Amino acid sequence: MTGNGVPGPFPPAGGPQQQPQQGFGYQQQYGGGQQPPPPAAHAPYPGQAPHPGQAPYGGQAPHPGQAPYAAPAPAPAKKGKAGLVILLVVALLVLGGAGVGGWFLLNGSSADEAVLWSQPGYKGKMPPGESVKQVEGTWTTDKAVIQTMPDGVKAYDLATGNRLWATRIPGDSNTTCSAPRQSEGGVGIVAYGDNKACNHLVAYDLDTGKQLWTKEIKNKPNSKPKPGDSFTPGDTNPDDIKDNYLARSGGVVVTQGTAGAQAFKVSDGSPAWTPERSAKCDGASYTGGKALIRVRACHTKPVLGKPYDEVSLIDPDTGKAKWTHTFRPEGEDGLDAGMAIGGRVISTDPVVLYPEREDMGIIALDSETGKIRSRFAPRTPAKYVQTWGPEGTPWMEAAAFGKTFVMSVSEAQEANLLVAYDLDSGKLLWKTKPDKSKDFHPLVDTDGGKVLVYERLNSSDKGPELAEYNAATGARKTLAEYPTTVAHGLDLFARPTVRKNTLFLSAIADRTFNPNEAYGLIALKMSAPE
Structure with missing residues (x-):
């Protein structure tokens, strides 16, 4: 990293290189870890369009003089007399060289304590013709x-x-x-x-x-x-x-x-x-994850045969199908079987499919046999069921928590909501009210089957939250609140990842309100401080 906290060039390809004591493109030697001065507040950044349905807002971002190992960026001072007192105390301590003592007082709110550390956004060279590079x-x-x-x-x-x-x-x-x-x-x-x-x-x-x-x-x-x-x-x-x-x-x-x-x-x-190639089946598409699912379009005969689609569980070691479920055309045209053309694999374990034909709805298959486990009812929970993720991977907007399958979906006018289905019966268990101010991100690979969701609030006054939902009823409780700077400094498609009771938010682009002062990665506690 450069001295101002901006990631610099990589060392040569082939492996990590020993870092010099000083120099452009490298961090300081490990062990120091001084925390940076508090960032300055900014007005809304000109020329940047807000997220659909989101009001423009101002926010804070890392200070230009931020140390390479970026410490948590403190939340904006609270409005009112209490916030004014804190600002005055911090200003006096910083001006007086109080250092660590000043930071101890500044990090007094639960939202600030929930931030463990952060790294600034990517500032390297973009490919020709691209101003934003989105990388999973x-x-x-x-x-x-x-x-x-x-x-x-x-x-x-x-x-x-x-x-x-x-x-x-x-x-x-x-x-x-x-x-x-x-x-x-x-x-x-x-x-x-x-x-x-x-x-x-x-x-x-x-x-x-x-x-x-x-x-x-x-x-x-x-x-x-x-x-x-x-x-x-x-x-x-x-x-x-x-x-x-x-x-x-x-x-x-x-x-x-x-x-x-x-x-x-x-x-x-x-x-x-x-x-595997077949005279009856066209090229296949694969979706990975905990299991490998293949989808392909087939015909009963190579020429003038009746169409059907195959969905198969593939053994990653051999490429052979463990089971295959066949979808046949329905309706007057008798041409579209629903999966190979426009259908998507939402999840590979459990196997949840979203056929292109609306009359089929969302379908869960039994992971052991490939037989239909359930058909979701209602067939689609909202007007828009879609993913922003790349082909070949399970949807990042969906996750299974035991027998409960949770998805983030959208209604008209960018109103987002969370829905939950029973995988065995297909019954809709619950759904939240459509909300233009929230983006929902169900967290995968969490322990204990708890329905944990990172919620990004499109607000200038309130930061993101980590919430737990009751799997059966949808009752919600807040587990942690985060500073508004977490949302303001991350691009709108930041991805959550969980490890060791820590929530990591990774920016895959620089679509923030100020690309020059953006977070690239931030670590958050998953429970409120004691």
Whole structure:
């Protein structure tokens, strides 16, 4: 990092390099950890459009002189006499050189204490023609939280936020384009390319940052990018060489692009298995996660056969189907079976599908047999059921908590709500009132089956909250409140990740009210301070 807390260039590709005592692009040696001065308040930033349905607001951001290991940014001073007194006391202490004592007094509110540490947003070079680079891929280990950046990966200590290592992707002109959230075996996989084709994979040891292997993805030999082409994460046009999205499950990663699906071993990048081909079935799409699900369009005969769709649970080690569920067309046209064209896999464990045909509704399959477990009723819980995540991964807007399946959905006019279904019966258990001021993010991989949800409030006066919902009734209680600076300093699509009772929010772009003073990563407590 640079001396002002802005991430600088990565060390050369191939692994982390020893950091010098001083110099551009590197953090200071570990151990110091002085906290930065309090950030200054800002008025609403000009030229920045708010989130749909969100009123413009002002906020605080990290101070330009922030130390490399960014400490929690304090919340804005509370309005009224009490806030004025605190501001006067802090000003006197800072001017008088009180240092740590001043920070002790400033961090007196529960919201401030809920912030453990933060890192500033990405300030590196953007690909040609792009002002915003959206990159998925945030992983955790027992010791670190690791972020995928446009030009590499960086790891930070879970407890302190100190940078542990940073490794650039191969090639000075290359940029990342996709990174699945799964990291089994302590290995992270990133797809990257040169802005004309996203056609390489690289694997990293998440404990050390060491580059383990690289692999070129062979696209169609006769396909050439058009002048000026650049890849776009999440783009799924099958005729464009720029597309390669990833599905990862267990020890296998499956790439899906213009060359069709290809499976590689996470351990060394060698081919894992050849995706099954059939004269009756067209190219398949894969979705990873805790399980690997394949969807493909088929016909009873190669020529003039009746159409049907297959959904299969695939063994990641062999590529063979453990079971297959068949969807056949219904209705007058008798052409659309509902899944292969426009259908989506919301979750792979449990298996929850969202067919393209509205009359089918949302369907849960039994993970052991592939038979229909339930059909959700009502068929769709709101006007909009959609994801902002990339192809090949389970939806980030949905999570299973025991037998309760929770989703964030939207009504008209950007009114968001949370809905919960019983996976066995398909019954709608409860739903919250549509709310234009909230974004809901159900948290996956939480212990005890508790329905935990990170709620981003589109407000200038109130920060985000961590809430727990009763799985059966939807009764809500607040577990933690966070400063308004958490929302103001993060892009609107920041992703939550949970590890060791800590909530990490990772920015995947710089869509904040001031990209020059944004958080890239922030660690939050998951319960209110004692």
